[in-house]
Amino acid sequence: MLDYMSSLGHVYSMKDANERMSDEALELVARRFAVLSEPMRLRLLQSLIDGEKNVNALVAESGGTQANVSRHLQTLAREGLLSRRREGLQVFYSVADESVFNMCCAVCGGIRESLKKDSKALG
Amino acid sequence: MLDYMSSLGHVYSMKDANERMSDEALELVARRFAVLSEPMRLRLLQSLIDGEKNVNALVAESGGTQANVSRHLQTLAREGLLSRRREGLQVFYSVADESVFNMCCAVCGGIRESLKKDSKALG
DNA sequence: TTGATATATGCACATATACGCATATGCTTG
DNA sequence: CAAGCATATGCGTATATGTGCATATATCAA
Secondary structure, eight states: OHHHHHHHHTTSOTTOTTSOOOHHHHHHHHHHHHHTOOHHHHHHHHHGGGSOEEHHHHHHHHOOOHHHHHHHHHHHHHTTSEEEEEETTEEEEEEOOTHHHHHHHHHHHHHHHHHHHHHHHTO | OHHHHHHTTTTSOTTOTTSOOOHHHHHHHHHHHHHTOOHHHHHHHHHGGGSOEEHHHHHHHHOOOHHHHHHHHHHHHHTTSEEEEEETTEEEEEEOOTHHHHHHHHHHHHHHHHHHHHHHHTO
16 A cells, blocks of 8 residues: 555656656546446535535435435545544444545636636637 | 636635525536546646647647547547547647646645645644 | 344346547549 | 658457446444
8 A cells, every 4th residue: 555655756747748647547437437427426516525424415405316426425435535434323424534635626617717717619 | 618618717716705606607617627637638638738749749648549639539529628620641649738737836735735644644 | 132223235127438440531643 | 653761550359447236344332
């Protein structure tokens, strides 16, 4: 695991042209992007901005089925984006750290840039 | 198109709990993440850090087949991450704007956070 | 132990997409 | 026009994954 950390040291600055990401690091990054590439998972993350919530609450807010929401929460937790805490019958999920929002904000900013260019292209 | 821009105004600050992203915005963000969720596409972006390159050069650097590289470049261009410029027989691709790297850096940072937690959990 | 509630999972199905192969298109030169 | 090079695309296939339905597991209460 610490090997990963050190291998990601040079990954963080992708613009450093001298150092290319390894295949493993590349797949790790792709995997993280993939986790965030589902609208329902983004919706769940959004609901969790308020703080930790149990599955039922997230089912109600998201409008998804219990099974599907549970599976997406599993995925997010397994990939390290959510923390899981059991309390009696209920399981509470919460956003693991702030970097989740950084990723989302970066993408939203990227989309804004794309749209700026599009509107320029349209005149 | 300008409608999208205004609808994304509140999207940018995902942490503003009072304003939830619309379904359309959510799908737009998910789509952007999906584009970046392929190792080969990340590799191509990485190659393009140096500046614009034609398809053949990218085929050589990436190690992929011509057909596959071409398709990935199409995807990246269609989604607004790359610019396309034709010059005689060759087609040159280049990174559309810096926000692409911001997205990648944000994700790399997120991974680093995850790994930090993992190493703590392991003792 | 039995029952009730909250969450997770096995299974089947539909859809999306990455990939290789072959071929088509576009552009330039002779 | 024909030939050749660079790039794009149609097609078939394999694989991944999102989803719903039913059911399993886990925890608590009586």
